[in-house]
Amino acid sequence: MKQWVPYTNGRRFLIRLAHQRDLIQSIEELCRKASIQTATFSIIGAVSSITIGAYDQQQQVYVTFNKNEPYEIASCSGNVTLKNGNPIVHAHAILSDEQGKTLGGHLFSETLIFAAEIDIQELTGPPLQRTYDDITGLYLWKPPSE
Amino acid sequence: MKQWVPYTNGRRFLIRLAHQRDLIQSIEELCRKASIQTATFSIIGAVSSITIGAYDQQQQVYVTFNKNEPYEIASCSGNVTLKNGNPIVHAHAILSDEQGKTLGGHLFSETLIFAAEIDIQELTGPPLQRTYDDITGLYLWKPPSE
Amino acid sequence: MKQWVPYTNGRRFLIRLAHQRDLIQSIEELCRKASIQTATFSIIGAVSSITIGAYDQQQQVYVTFNKNEPYEIASCSGNVTLKNGNPIVHAHAILSDEQGKTLGGHLFSETLIFAAEIDIQELTGPPLQRTYDDITGLYLWKPPSE
Numbered sequence: 001m002k003q004w005v006p007y008t009n010g011r012r013f014l015i016r017l018a019h020q021r022d023l024i025q026s027i028e029e030l031c032r033k034a035s036i037q038t039a040t041f042s043i044i045g046a047v048s049s050i051t052i053g054a055y056d057q058q059q060q061v062y063v064t065f066n067k068n069e070p071y072e073i074a075s076c077s078g079n080v081t082l083k084n085g086n087p088i089v090h091a092h093a094i095l096s097d098e099q100g101k102t103l104g105g106h107l108f109s110e111t112l113i114f115a116a117e118i119d120i121q122e123l124t125g126p127p128l129q130r131t132y133d134d135i136t137g138l139y140l141w142k143p144p145s146e
Numbered sequence: 147m148k149q150w151v152p153y154t155n156g157r158r159f160l161i162r163l164a165h166q167r168d169l170i171q172s173i174e175e176l177c178r179k180a181s182i183q184t185a186t187f188s189i190i191g192a193v194s195s196i197t198i199g200a201y202d203q204q205q206q207v208y209v210t211f212n213k214n215e216p217y218e219i220a221s222c223s224g225n226v227t228l229k230n231g232n233p234i235v236h237a238h239a240i241l242s243d244e245q246g247k248t249l250g251g252h253l254f255s256e257t258l259i260f261a262a263e264i265d266i267q268e269l270t271g272p273p274l275q276r277t278y279d280d281i282t283g284l285y286l287w288k289p290p291s292e
Numbered sequence: 293m294k295q296w297v298p299y300t301n302g303r304r305f306l307i308r309l310a311h312q313r314d315l316i317q318s319i320e321e322l323c324r325k326a327s328i329q330t331a332t333f334s335i336i337g338a339v340s341s342i343t344i345g346a347y348d349q350q351q352q353v354y355v356t357f358n359k360n361e362p363y364e365i366a367s368c369s370g371n372v373t374l375k376n377g378n379p380i381v382h383a384h385a386i387l388s389d390e391q392g393k394t395l396g397g398h399l400f401s402e403t404l405i406f407a408a409e410i411d412i413q414e415l416t417g418p419p420l421q422r423t424y425d426d427i428t429g430l431y432l433w434k435p436p437s438e
Contacts (some may be wrong), residue, residue: 004180006157006268011298014332014371014420016433034296040160040188040265042332042369044384046347054244055192057216057260063244070349074384074396075221075240075367077188079160079265090263092190092220094240094248094367094386096396098346098355102386104220104242114349115428117382119332119371122298128160136261141162150326152303152414186306186334186411200390201338203362203406209390221367221386223334225306225411236409238336238366240386240394250366250388274306282407287308 007038010122017116023047023076024089024109027118031080031087038123041091043076045116050095052105060137064108071095073116074102080120081128083139088130153184156268163262169193169222170235170255173264177226177233184269187237189222191262196241198251206283210254217241219262220248226266227274229285234276299330302414309408315339315368316381316401319410323372323379330415333383335368337408342387344397352429356400363387365408366394372412373420375431380422 013034017026027041050071053064078091093111094104130139159180163172169189177185196217199210224237239257240250276285305326309318315335323331342363345356370383385403386396422431 004159004161006159009155009158009301012301012415013296013298014330014373014415014433015296016435018435019427038160042188042334044370044382046349048349052242052246054216054218054242054246055260056244057192057194065246070346072346072384072397074386075369077221077223077369078190079263081160090190092218094220094242094394094396096344096346096386098348100344100346100357100395100397102240102248102394102396103246104240104248105218105246114347115425115430115432117371117433123158123160133261135165138261140261141160141263143162143164150305150307152305155301155304184306188334198388198392200362200364200388200392201406202390203338203340211392223367223369224336225409227306236336238364240366240388248386248394249392250386250394251364251392269304269306279407281311284407286407287306287409289308289310 005126007123007125010124012121015118017113017118019113021113022109023111023113027089036080036122037082037087037127039080039120041078041118041120043073043116043118045073046114047071047073047111048114049112051108051111053108054105071097081130083130151272153269153271156270158267161264163259163264165259167259168255169257169259173235182226182268183228183233183273185226185266187224187264187266189219189262189264191219192260193217193219193257194260195258197254197257198249199254200251217243227276229276297418299415299417302416304413307410309405309410311405313405314401315403315405319381328372328414329374329379329419331372331412333370333410333412335365335408335410337365338406339363339365339403340406341404343400343403345400346397363389373422375422
């Protein structure tokens with residue numbers, strides 16, 4: 001039977017992210033400054049430009065696009081774990097415009113913050129590493145049986 | 147005045163769910179293996195097919211549809227509580243395609259995982275039961291006054 | 293270097309919100325009854341009408357619209373912090389219809405609950421105040437350097 005190692009909840013921060021900065025980079029910088037290696041987070045707010053995309057499951061590449069227009073961050077959730085020893089962000093988001101129309105996907109840089117509030121929960125326990133997965137072509141956490 | 151019984155946070159797991167398995171069933175299996183009765187969770191990743199729907203509030207039935215196409219899990223959040231003594235999943239999701247277009251709703255089986263990361267927080271305290279609610283026709287938690 | 297004060301997780305509630313009540317007001321009433329000043333939350337369920345909007349970043353006003361139609365709450369996340377000493381809700385949501393089509397944005401009253409389940413996490417620590425921000429025209433948490 002598989003065994004999972006539980007995390008315990010560490011520090012929790014509610015932080016206003018800085019105007020006109022890249023969203024992904026802001027989270028990674030926050031983690032460096034606060035020495036966070038493992039975390040989950042949720043963000044609401046607004047951005048002035050977006051870069052999002054989806055993974056082409058056949059070709060095994062990300063397809064991305066950029067829009068230099070204002071959007072609400074209707075939802076943004078993700079996690080921070082290690083890749084090559086460094087904390088990296090994996091985030092998905094749904095953005096909405098003034099008509100309520102939405103765009104969603106995997107969040108990339110450059111996505112510029114207008115105003116954003118992050119709720120980030122540090123998790124304490126063994127750091128989680130991303131390694132290359134042959135089947136999907138993605139960098140994933142190890143399966144629990146390994 | 148109404149009184150609510152607070153939960154305390156139990157074990158927390160960050161887990162990679164298995165490729166090509168049903169998303170709802172994977173969460174319920176995880177809960178069985180880890181003996182989780184009450185929890186909340188958030189998932190990001192991608193799926194190769196979806197079944198989602200909405201509740202027809204007049205007819206009091208779920209209207210569902212299925213697409214055998216790849217999507218990002220732009221957002222998926224939900225909870226685990228008891229129905230007839232067994233932990234069951236209630237989850238809503240927003241899926242997005244390569245153009246960023248989104249579909250959302252109540253998540254059903256069969257929805258097949260391509261790659262998915264779950265953040266699940268066990269809650270400890272009195273188990274929460276779902277019972278039939280006459281007004282909505284849904285299985286809901288009891289109102290706090292009962 | 294910037295310093296952030298961490299919160300610790302307080303009480304956590306899973307609560308069924310009342311049918312045909314306003315969603316935002318229900319959360320604020322819950323916080324008053326449970327003496328919650330700082331919290332984050334996530335909601336899934338369904339509503340019978342919505343009022344959502346987006347912030348016009350140039351004109352610095354919210355543009356809102358209302359629909360008296362049933363929707364699933366595909367995602368709703370937000371926080372509770374203080375404005376003028378009172379706990380106020382900031383929430384963003386994505387709603388979906390029977391075709392899976394979505395609308396998203398900043399959540400306003402009046403948005404009437406059909407059935408809704410809130411997962412709310414009280415945070416204990418120094419209360420967070422919203423104050424007017426000249427650059428965005430929004431009431432935001434203070435930047436960490438102040």
